[in-house]
Amino acid sequence: MDTLANLVLGFEAALSWENLMFCLVGVSLGTFVGVLPGIGALATISMCLPLTFYLEPMAAMIMLAGIFYGAQYGSSTASILLNLPGSAPAAITCLDGYPMAQKGRAGVALFTTTIASFVGGSFSILLMILFAPALADFAISFSSADYFAIMVLALVAASTLSNGSFIKGVAMVAVGIVLGLVGSDISSGTARYTFGVIEISEGISLVALAMGLFGVAEILMNLSRGGYAKVDASAITMRSLLPTKEDMRAFWPSAARGSVIGALVGMLPGTGPTIATFMAYSAEKRISKNPEKFGTGVIEGITAPEAANNSSVQAAFIPTLTLGIPGDAIMAVMLGGMLIHGITPGPQLINNDPVLFWGIIASFWIGNIFLLVLNIPMIGVWVRLLTVPYHLLYPAMLFFICIGVYSVNNSTFDVLLALIFGIIGFGMMKFDFPAAPLLLGFVLGPLLEENFRRALVLSRGELSVFIDRPVSALFLGLTAFILLASIPQFRRLIARIVGIRRRNTTINE
Numbered sequence: 001m002d003t004l005a006n007l008v009l010g011f012e013a014a015l016s017w018e019n020l021m022f023c024l025v026g027v028s029l030g031t032f033v034g035v036l037p038g039i040g041a042l043a044t045i046s047m048c049l050p051l052t053f054y055l056e057p058m059a060a061m062i063m064l065a066g067i068f069y070g071a072q073y074g075s076s077t078a079s080i081l082l083n084l085p086g087s088a089p090a091a092i093t094c095l096d097g098y099p100m101a102q103k104g105r106a107g108v109a110l111f112t113t114t115i116a117s118f119v120g121g122s123f124s125i126l127l128m129i130l131f132a133p134a135l136a137d138f139a140i141s142f143s144s145a146d147y148f149a150i151m152v153l154a155l156v157a158a159s160t161l162s163n164g165s166f167i168k169g170v171a172m173v174a175v176g177i178v179l180g181l182v183g184s185d186i187s188s189g190t191a192r193y194t195f196g197v198i199e200i201s202e203g204i205s206l207v208a209l210a211m212g213l214f215g216v217a218e219i220l221m222n223l224s225r226g227g228y229a230k231v232d233a234s235a236i237t238m239r240s241l242l243p244t245k246e247d248m249r250a251f252w253p254s255a256a257r258g259s260v261i262g263a264l265v266g267m268l269p270g271t272g273p274t275i276a277t278f279m280a281y282s283a284e285k286r287i288s289k290n291p292e293k294f295g296t297g298v299i300e301g302i303t304a305p306e307a308a309n310n311s312s313v314q315a316a317f318i319p320t321l322t323l324g325i326p327g328d329a330i331m332a333v334m335l336g337g338m339l340i341h342g343i344t345p346g347p348q349l350i351n352n353d354p355v356l357f358w359g360i361i362a363s364f365w366i367g368n369i370f371l372l373v374l375n376i377p378m379i380g381v382w383v384r385l386l387t388v389p390y391h392l393l394y395p396a397m398l399f400f401i402c403i404g405v406y407s408v409n410n411s412t413f414d415v416l417l418a419l420i421f422g423i424i425g426f427g428m429m430k431f432d433f434p435a436a437p438l439l440l441g442f443v444l445g446p447l448l449e450e451n452f453r454r455a456l457v458l459s460r461g462e463l464s465v466f467i468d469r470p471v472s473a474l475f476l477g478l479t480a481f482i483l484l485a486s487i488p489q490f491r492r493l494i495a496r497i498v499g500i501r502r503r504n505t506t507i508n509e
Contacts, residue, residue, distance in 0.1 A: 007129060010358025014366055019059055019359070026063035027367045030070020031374060034090075035078055041071035045333050049340075057341035058356055062363040064337055068330055069121060069313045069364070072273065073371045076113040076306055080106060082397060083218040084211070089273040089309045091214050091439055092281045096294065096301025103297050108243050112299060113306040114375045116255050120307030121368045123259035124266065124314035128361055132318050132350075144454040145465045149475035151448045154275055156479045157282040159437050159486075166486045169437045172428075176441020177448065179204055186450050199413040208417040209442055211401045213435040216422020219394055221429055243299070250299045254284055258304035262311025267319060273312040278440050280308035314364055321345050321357060 013019065033044045044067050052060035075090035080097035093113065100109040155177075159169030182193045183203030191201050243251065258280040265276040284304040285294045294301050320331045322345070338345055343356065350357050405418045425435055459465035467473045 003129065006354050006358045007362065009355060010360075010362035013058060013355050013359035014062070014362040018056070019062055019363065020366070022055070022059045022063040023066050023363050023367050024370055026066020027070035027073075027370050028374065030067040030072075031074035031371065033067070034071035034074020034076075041068045041330055044071065045330060045337075049333065049337050052337065053340070057338075057343055058359050060341055061334075061338065061343070061356075061360055062367075064334055065317070065360065065364065066367045068334070069310060069367065070371060072310050072313050073114065073117050073375055076117075076302070076309075077110065080109045080113070080302070084215045084397060084401070089277045089305075089312075091210055091274075092277045092305045092436060093302055094214055095281070095436065096297050099295065099297030100302070105297070108247065109302055111376065112243055112247065112251060113302055114372065116251070116258070116303045116306040117310040118368055118372050119255045120259040120262055120309065120311035121314050122365070123307075124263045124311045125361065125364045125368070127263050127267075127315065128318055128364075132322055142471065143469060144451040144458065145469055146471040146475070148448060148451040148455055149466060149472035149479070151444045151451065153475045153479045153482070154279055155437075155441060155444055155448070156482050157279060157286075165432075168433050172434055172438040173441040176438040176443075177445035179209070179438075180442040180445025181449065186446065187453065199411065200417075203446075204442075205405065205409060205411075205414045205417060206443065208405050208414040209421050210439060211405055212418040212421025213425035213428075213439065215397065215401045216419060217425025217429055217435070219397060220422060220426040223394070224426075247299045251303050254300040254304040255307045257283060258307030259311045261304075262308030263315045265308070266312030266315030273309045273316070274440070274443050276308040276312035277305035278436070280304040317360075317364075321349060321360070 014023070029044065029048075030041060033041065045064050048064065048067065052063065055063070072089065076093045076097065078084040079090045079093040080101050083094050083098040097109050097113070100106065155173050156170075159166055159173050178193075180203075182200055184190065184201060185192055194200050261280045261283060262273070262276040265279060266273065281294075281301065281304060284300045285291045288294065288300065316331050320335055335345060343349070343353070401418060402415050405414050406412065428435055455465050456463075465472075466476060
């Protein structure tokens with residue numbers, strides 16, 4: 001009853017004209033920068049943070065949050081139409097979204113991702129309303145060993161994302177981890193693997209890596225092929241946007257699974273939407289009866305990661321608001337904005353300032369409704385981007401990539417890195433080395449090392465710490481099972497055992 005009364009109080013605050021206006025401004029700006037490849041929510045929130053100094057704290061937080069989850073809606077657009085992830089989490093949408101566009105189903109893909117994003121966001125908002133304190137307590141109970149085990153599972157699962165060789169997937173994960181370790185040592189601060197290059201002393205830019213491997217590489221590949229297949233924009237009508245019955249049958253189960261995975265991953269401090277999307281895609285491929293179709297343009301390949309993406313973003317506010325622990329870099333910027341406005345996130349925020357806490361949560365639902373209304377009518381506009389001639393499209397794509405990469409650190413070196421990674425990515429595509437596992441290895445590498453070191457320090461060097469706790473033992477066990485399942489002989493053995501059991505059951509009956 002108290003929760004319902006607090007939620008009504010929050011909606012009363014969020015539905016004021018001022019807060020509604022800034023919510024609309026935030027989600028509109030977020031969608032816009034999400035569509036533009038390489039810009040992303042992090043750079044936009046950082047640039048807009050000084051503009052919020054003169055706003056009321058609730059209005060400021062509502063606008064910044066709107067930019068964050070609005071960018072997740074828009075980021076899938078460039079992934080589907082141009083194979084350019086507007087943000088790192090949207091990189092996984094390229095795998096099936098772009099093939100759907102090449103088949104002439106760009107409208108269906110965009111419509112589906114919009115609905116999946118709304119479903120995922122709504123699921124986490126509902127969880128936040130009902131279980132925020134309990135979920136926060138659950139997340140904080142995880143130890144460093146547990147986090148390490150979860151990340152190992154995510155990395156091994158990432159090796160199965162592509163249709164190619166499992167060995168190549170593992171190799172790309174290892175390369176990604178090595179690239180993630182470039183920069184300052186987390187304990188001593190000593191520069192490592194920089195080879196005297198000052199520009200990478202703080203690490204390689206994630207935006208430069210993602211845009212190079214997925215953006216520049218795709219442009220080079222298209223140029224080598226003489227272009228790519230266009231979607232017939234004139235054939236896109238409101239009727240053609242609607243998914244088929246088969247699409248909808250596949251949509252709801254995958255959207256539900258993606259929402260759950262996104263919420264579970266998003267509420268854990270130190271994770272983020274990138275991990276959630278990779279795990280959701282990997283899970284869908286694992287349970288699919290036709291895993292070989294993933295990467296060719298299937299609905300589940302975009303529904304699950306998009307639902308997980310937005311579900312994770314909304315759930316990431318749980319540890320930030322209730323514990324004061326940011327889930328990723330964007331939430332760290334949001335946390336800084338709260339402190340600037342005199343808001344102290346933590347367990348006491350709900351009791352000390354219930355209007356602010358519940359007002360922000362209520363604004364999430366209002367913002368998601370705004371995004372649903374804004375995005376569906378604009379699908380035709382996004383699809384018509386493919387009518388731009390090649391000689392204009394490619395330079396424009398490179399321009400947005402360079403602007404987006406440069407805007408993060410104001411570094412021309414990062415632009416050069418993006419071009420270098422683009423050439424490397426082009427070579428990887430030629431030799432069938434998947435880029436997605438590399439990206440996840442890069443993101444998780446530093447976190448993996450940090451939690452591994454912390455767990456060993458706390459256990460005085462005892463490796464048994466990773467199997468002593470039930471949570472870490474469970475995730476490491478799942479990792480071992482996935483590794484075994486990737487061996488053809490093991491799969492044949494399991495199939496033979498299952499066949500024998502079925503035969504015995506039939507005989508007994």
